[in-house]
Amino acid sequence: MSIRIELIEMFELLSSRFGPQRWWPAESQLEVMVGAILTQNTNWKNVEKAIKALSEKKLLSLKGINDIPLHELAVIIKPAGYYNIKAGRLKNLITFIVERYESDLKKFFSQDISRLREELLSIKGIGPETADSILLYGGGHPIFVVDAYTFRILSRHGMCDESASYHELQELFMDNLPRDASLFNELHALIVRTAKNYCTKTPDCANCPLADWGRCRPA
DNA sequence: CACCAGGCAAGTA
DNA sequence: TACTTGCATGGT
Numbered sequence: 407m408s409i410r411i412e413l414i415e416m417f418e419l420l421s422s423r424f425g426p427q428r429w430w431p432a433e434s435q436l437e438v439m440v441g442a443i444l445t446q447n448t449n450w451k452n453v454e455k456a457i458k459a460l461s462e463k464k465l466l467s468l469k470g471i472n473d474i475p476l477h478e479l480a481v482i483i484k485p486a487g488y489y490n491i492k493a494g495r496l497k498n499l500i501t502f503i504v505e506r507y508e509s510d511l512k513k514f515f516s517q518d519i520s521r522l523r524e525e526l527l528s529i530k531g532i533g534p535e536t537a538d539s540i541l542l543y544g545g546g547h548p549i550f551v552v553d554a555y556t557f558r559i560l561s562r563h564g565m566c567d568e569s570a571s572y573h574e575l576q577e578l579f580m581d582n583l584p585r586d587a588s589l590f591n592e593l594h595a596l597i598v599r600t601a602k603n604y605c606t607k608t609p610d611c612a613n614c615p616l617a618d619w620g621r622c623r624p625a
Numbered sequence: 626c627a628c629c630a631g632g633c634a635a636g637t638a
Numbered sequence: 639t640a641c642t643t644g645c646a647t648g649g650t
Contacts, residue, residue, distance in 0.1 A: 446632040452648060453631090487647040491633085533633050553631050598631060607629085 409565060410582040416616065417589070420596035423615040427595035430543035435511050437466060438544035442536045443495050444486040455485035468509045471500045495531025502529050515545040522547070534572045542594070548587040550579040551594045555601035562605060563621050 431450075432438045437457065444453040459482050460466045465474060474482075480493035502525075507514040515522070519541065526537035534552070541547040552575045560566040566575060583589060604614035611622045 442631090445630090447630065448632085448646090449630040449648070451630090452646095455648085485647060487630090488632090488645045489647080491645055495633085531633070535632065539631080551631085555631070594631090602631090 409578065412565060413579065413582050413593075417583075417593050417596070419615045419618075420600055421592065424596055424599055427592060427599060429591060429595040430539070432543070434466075435515065435544045436468065439499060439540050440466070440471075440496060442539040442544070443492055443499065443531065444483060446488070446492070446536060448487050452485050452487060456483040459483065459485070468500055468504055468511075471496055472504050491531070498529050498531050515547075519547045519549065523549070534576075538576070542587060542590055546587050548585040548590055550576050550583075550590045552576050552579075553594075553598070555598045555605070556594070559597055559601050559605050559616075562609075562623055563616065563619060564623065 430438050430441065432441055440460070441453055441457060444456050457466070460470075463470075463482060465471060465479075465482065471479065476493055476497060479496065480489045483489050483492060483496075486492060503509060503511065503514055517525075522545070523537055523541060526532050526540060527534070532540075538549050538551045541549045542551055552572050556575060557566070557570065560575065560578075561568055561570070566578065570578075579590070579593070583593075600615060604610045604616075605622075609622065611617055614622065616622065
């Protein structure tokens with residue numbers, strides 16, 4: 407069975423079991439970008455608290471985040487953890503948009519995807535996963551987001567090596583599936599959901615949608 | 626009490 | 639290049 411067929415089959419299995427995931431949970435491009443930074447190594451529920459706090463203080467805008475002093479921003483996003491680090495990272499990203507794109511998010515997102523990715527990666531605090539989340543879920547660009555869940559599902563099912571890099575996993579998806587943003591969007595969300603529910607430290611392989619493969623080998 | 630969660634950068638050898 | 643460590647809250 408080729409990896410290409412397996413990835414398509416994985417999508418079909420997960421999609422028919424769980425239905426549309428409607429990611430990313432955000433009301434604007436800016437909110438996607440903010441959430442992408444806040445969720446770094448952090449439970450999404452904690453991120454929601456921080457975003458709600460920003461929203462209630464009317465700070466969920468480029469100007470809002472740009473104008474507020476760093477330490478005040480840090481206190482507001484406290485529930486998301488690593489708040490001093492993340493406050494700086496939010497500032498780095500927003501300042502970049504404000505200064506280089508005259509606060510025009512549309513102009514920023516409407517560039518060539520590879521240039522856009524390079525620019526995001528040049529911002530301190532934005533690594534590959536955060537950049538790709540912003541590109542896919544914020545900009546609607548067809549790029550696959552790899553995360554710890556993706557690695558866990560693939561490695562446990564013998565679909566990748568234990569030492570596979572971010573880039574290798576990303577290529578695995580992008581070279582073997584149609585480069586369709588809505589497909590990438592949905593599949594990534596489905597992988598996260600499946601890993602959270604079944605492919606955990608103490609896996610529930612009996613009820614996993616991928617059980618029929620009979621290839622799961624939990625660590 | 627320990628451990629984990631939709632990473633990343635900086636330091637060390 | 640390949641590890642290791644700091645960052646931090648809130649839920650289980």
